[in-house]
Amino acid sequence: MDPTTVSPTARAPRSPAKRVIPPNPVLSAAVVLGFVALLFVVEGIDTALGGRLDYGGVIPRDFTEWDNLLWAPVLHAGWDHLAGNAVPLLVLGFLASSAGVKQFLQVTAVIWLTDGLGVWIAGSPGSHIGASGLIFGYLVFLLVRGVFARSTAQIAVALVVFALYGAMLWGVLPGRPGVSWESHLFGALGGVLAAWGVARDDRRAVAA
Known part of the structure; x- marks a missing residue:
């Protein structure tokens, strides 16, 4: 028998875009936890500076401050603001890393810049x-x-996520x-764009 022959009963590997649990859960958890820890460090620095960093956010249509969009998501208006974001960021960030850290960083970049x-x-x-x-x-x-990925498992996870955070x-x-409801709105649009891009790339990989 030709050693390269593939058995018709062999199962194709699961598409990364259809995963529910990250391939390396410990690494994914460490990356998300590390990012949230960074937010606490930044807020500590901001507190020490008397809140001066709070003025480094996105200032609409100000060409002299356009680069602030790179820093705005790591800044918070006090510890209560940060504490309210920390838990959903940990939970949703971990779930969004289901296809691996590389794709998680790409998804984050799309959302970050769109927002x-x-x-x-x-x-x-x-x-x-x-x-x-x-x-x-x-x-x-x-x-x-x-x-987008036509994944029953991911739709099931989405229903649970919606029940918790909908x-x-x-x-x-x-x-x-x-x-900033505008930040919420454009962040959500970035999520749609990222999901579409992930599904598109997966279809291209399967076709190739």
């Missing part, structure tokens, strides 16, 4: 800071990726003063 650029173009005046845009991006990414989606609408 920042969207707020810079269409946000209300003021300094927009906080990781809530990432949280909304991960949430929406998890909700729609199963549909009420947050109201945050994409104008609401409480001082809360």
Whole structure:
């Protein structure tokens, strides 16, 4: 028998885009936990500086401050603001790393930039800071990726995620003063874009 012959009963490996649990859960948890730990370090520095970093957020349509979109998600308006973001960021970030750390970083970059650029173009005046845009991006990414990837397991996970955090989606609408609903909205749009891109790349890999 030709040693290169593949048995018709052999199962094809699971597509990375359809995974639910990261291939290396410890590494994924360490990366997400490390990022959240960084946020606490930054907030500690900001506290020591008397809150001066809070003015380093995205300032819409200010060409002299366009680069702030690179730093805004790591800044928070106090410990309460950061504490409210920490747990959902840990949970949703870990679930969003199901296809591995490399894809997680790519998804994060898409959400981060879509959020920042969207707020810079269409946000209300003021300094927009906080990781809530990432949280909304991960949430929406998890909700729609199963549909794009046609994965029953991921859709099931999405239903659980929706049951836990679905009420947050109201945050994409104008609401409480001082809360950047624009960041929530563009972060969510970034999640849709990231989910579409992941599914597209997976289809190309399968076709190749």
